[in-house]
Amino acid sequence: MRFTTLFSLVLLAASQVLAASRPNIILIMADDMGYSDLGCYGSEIQTPNLDALAHKGVRFTQFYNTGRCCPTRASLLTGLYPHQAGIGHMMEDKGLDGYRGELSRDSVTIAEVLKPAGYRTYMVGKWHVTKKTQPAGEQDKSNWPLQRGFDRFYGTIHGAGSFYDPNTLTRDNTFISPFADAEYQPKDFYYTDAIADNAVRFVADHSREHQKEPFFMYMAMTAPHWPMHAKPEDIAKYKGKYDAGYDAIRAARVAKMKKLGLLSDSWQVAAQAGGAWSEVGNREFEIRCMEVFAAMIDCLDQGVGRVVAELKKQGQYENTLILFLQDNGGCAEPMGRNGPFTPRADKPSLPAMAAADLQPDMIPKQTRDGYPIRQGYGVLPGPADTYHGYGEAWANVSNTPFREYKHWVHEGGVSTPLVAHWPQGIPAPRQDHLESQPAHLIDLMATCVDVAGATYPSEYQGHKITPLQGVSLKPAMAGESVNRQGPIFFEHEGNRAVRDGRWKLVAKGPRGEWELYDMEADRTEQNDLSSSQPERVKTLSEQWLVWAKKSQVIPWIWGLPHGDPLPAKKAGKRKKKENE
Structure with missing residues (x-):
């Protein structure tokens, strides 16, 4: 009984020290x-x-x-x-x-x-x-x-x-x-x-x-x-x-x-x-x-x-x-x-x-x-x-x-x-x-x-x-790595982006085309590299779509079929066909 009481007091003291240090x-x-x-x-x-x-x-x-x-x-x-x-x-x-x-x-x-x-x-x-x-x-x-x-x-x-x-x-x-x-x-x-x-x-x-x-x-x-x-x-x-x-x-x-x-x-x-x-x-x-x-x-x-x-x-x-x-x-x-x-x-x-x-x-x-x-x-x-x-x-x-x-x-x-x-x-x-x-x-x-x-x-x-x-x-x-294991994602009003290390893929509106930026060389997003790096665009956009479906972004409320984002040109063609 004495040991149990002593042990309880030690735990209580330890918890109070922890509370004081937090x-x-x-x-x-x-x-x-x-x-x-x-x-x-x-x-x-x-x-x-x-x-x-x-x-x-x-x-x-x-x-x-x-x-x-x-x-x-x-x-x-x-x-x-x-x-x-x-x-x-x-x-x-x-x-x-x-x-x-x-x-x-x-x-x-x-x-x-x-x-x-x-x-x-x-x-x-x-x-x-x-x-x-x-x-x-x-x-x-x-x-x-x-x-x-x-x-x-x-x-x-x-x-x-x-x-x-x-x-x-x-x-x-x-x-x-x-x-x-x-x-x-x-x-x-x-x-x-x-x-x-x-x-x-x-x-x-x-x-x-x-x-x-x-x-x-x-x-x-x-x-x-x-x-x-x-x-x-x-x-x-x-x-x-x-x-x-x-x-x-x-x-x-x-x-x-x-x-x-x-x-x-x-x-x-x-x-x-x-x-x-x-x-x-x-x-x-x-x-x-x-x-x-x-x-x-x-x-x-x-x-x-x-x-x-x-x-x-x-x-x-x-x-x-x-x-x-x-x-x-x-x-x-x-x-x-x-x-x-x-x-x-x-x-x-x-x-x-x-x-x-x-x-x-x-x-x-x-x-x-x-x-x-x-x-x-x-x-x-x-x-x-x-x-x-x-x-x-x-x-x-x-x-x-x-x-x-x-x-x-x-x-x-x-x-x-x-x-x-x-x-x-x-x-x-x-x-x-x-x-x-x-x-x-x-x-x-x-x-x-x-x-x-x-x-x-x-x-x-x-x-x-x-x-x-x-x-x-x-x-x-403390100046150490946070050891992030994956990209950071964004979506609001159909505007969407993914940030993975130095790279950012971003689009305006649900039917806007993807733009690609090297954030180390171009944080202000002035030089779109999407046309010169199509494979990187494909990889990042696919990651975005997987995240969007997993995270209740899709189905979304912006009017695209099945919630899948379409490039602007394809979206335009589909809209024309539907109107016909």
Whole structure:
């Protein structure tokens, strides 16, 4: 009996030592930022807090997302490709298992995996992996954060909305109005600040209430996704910064990226797209769009700084792994930019909303005090009564030096910075280093499982779980190979790609022809080698098709017979024959 008791005490002590040595993990994801939008990746935008994490950590230069918001979130949370997690497109049920618009029960979230390993789990920000977002009446919340492994949640269930009055704002399982929230009442509500402030609160509460346990926190920012909303004091910092226009800002970023070692002199920078600065008719509007975009990123960085400061205050900084990334490339969507200019009314023309009223719409019809929401070219963004995107040309600047944007799987759509910071876990000689091994969202679950000493399950709550798809990036943080055994794959809206070592095969649209690029010699995808290397195209495209059929990508929803992708010329012939 004494031996058994002694043995139990030894096991308990050992488990406590293990818990103390395992790191906290914070995943921070920005929304609709381009590859070059951080200072440490080439930008002129002030991001001192993220830059500091980068300089004392490792910057991955070839990390990939899925090219779109909710598929990226599904992949990040589960370690699976988005179709395997049920979200191959957006939040609609398309009648196929890869496109249900709900996080699959054949998948587990990082929170669900880390909780049995002794982690407390927190989330702040944008969820966007369920269709169940309506505030009216009771509804199925089985795919809300608390039902998918998180202990606490503050954020939005839906994917976008006003930064001054977000729809589907939720604490734990209850919708709340930011103007009737007894637990958080800042002088002026701004969603980016609210996400950061509640993250700080979770860190502080954890240190007080669960000090002996490690924690995992998923911090999903909505900045700088449209609408272009920013606080006046943040916008003021960028007054005049963008007066020189698209080409000048892009050229400055190229020069800085080369200096940082992010851009080879041998790579040809993709051409400026979205219009010429010399032809812009309303420069005040275009300049203001980018000033606001920069201010949104600046505010995001300030929030990260407050979280880091709280970690230091609580003695948690040294053994916290912080990973920062983005959900897709810069967004060229013309949100709010079309249509006529709408002047602001002299006084409110609509009834004011009560403090407890929930904002029902992604694009509000009015502000809380009764001003109609204004859109249209020339309406200067920033205030609560505006709702705009920053346009294709500025998105092209964000994605410097790459082609394309959010939605596509060329480099401009799927390339993201990944900053890894972990003072106790990343060797000092590796700090401020660049890591060029290709990596993907599917690797984040594997990384968390690795550093947490957790076990990825084969079954969970009666469901057989799809095997983990990625590899741990912990070796890469130490300068070692991640030992990836196969290619990385992509599909979104029929855009598709496969990355295998130095080679990338990519196509635009379900009927686009394959393009082949040597990513060591031509990361910017300017020299298509498909015609000179048909055998490599054949091998990679066949690998893509095998993956697509195995991973619930096919059958797909893009209208091709049996889901098999056809080259553009053959597709055209078949369509002509069918029409006859």
